[in-house]
Amino acid sequence: MAVASQTKITPLISSGTAGPLGAVHLPRLWTKLTLAAAGVLPEGYDECGSGFDAMTIEGLGLKKDEVITYIRTRKPTYVEFEEFVRQKGKTDPDTIRKHNQAILGYHHSDEKASTMHKDMGSSQHHVKDAVTLNTLEDLHELHQAVAR
Incomplete structure (x- = not known):
């Protein structure tokens, strides 16, 4: 979807939301990175912060710079991003469960x-x-x- 103006867009996807992979916060991480790449993430929002963003990237065995670069250069759909996470990260059921517990229990x-x-x-x-x-x-x- 093309953004017609540079109106800032508040990321309303909750950190408690999961996609088909089952990892909570992953849809929000993709949303924030996608909005930032388009230049429409509001001031005050970290493109990729040290809280849940870092917990998700680290918890799923990903590399922050690689994730950011992928979003900025490829501009993937959310489904494509999940496939990237499957290929580059650790997404077995135990890893997803531990990650979700860490996010939801914080x-x-x-x-x-x-x-x-x-x-x-x-x-x-x-x-x-x-x-x-x-x-x-x-x-x-x-x-x-x-x-x-």
């Missing part, structure tokens, strides 16, 4: 979670898992971009 520090809740105006301070908080933050960013 909680932000109390300080970071508190800051995120405050910034979003959320009173749900019991929510500390990073997947949920990051999704709420993305939805908040979308709202800020279009409703104000």
Whole structure:
């Protein structure tokens, strides 16, 4: 799909989402890298950060530079990206299970979670898992971009 303008696009794919391979966060990683390659990833979003992005790349036995270069040069569909991951990474069921547990079980520090809740105006301070908080933050960013 061609992007007709340089409007920034908030990546709304949750880190809890998996494609056919079954690895959570992989669709979001592809989304962010694809948006960055097209020049439409909003400021404040890491193209390939040190959190879930790094956990996914390392957890699946991939090389960060190779993944970024592949997305930038080949501009693959998500299905093509998963095939690249199958060819270059480690995708056996045990590896996928461990990766998913690491992502889904990660909680932000109390300080970071508190800051995120405050910034979003959320009173749900019991929510500390990073997947949920990051999704709420993305939805908040979308709202800020279009409703104000």
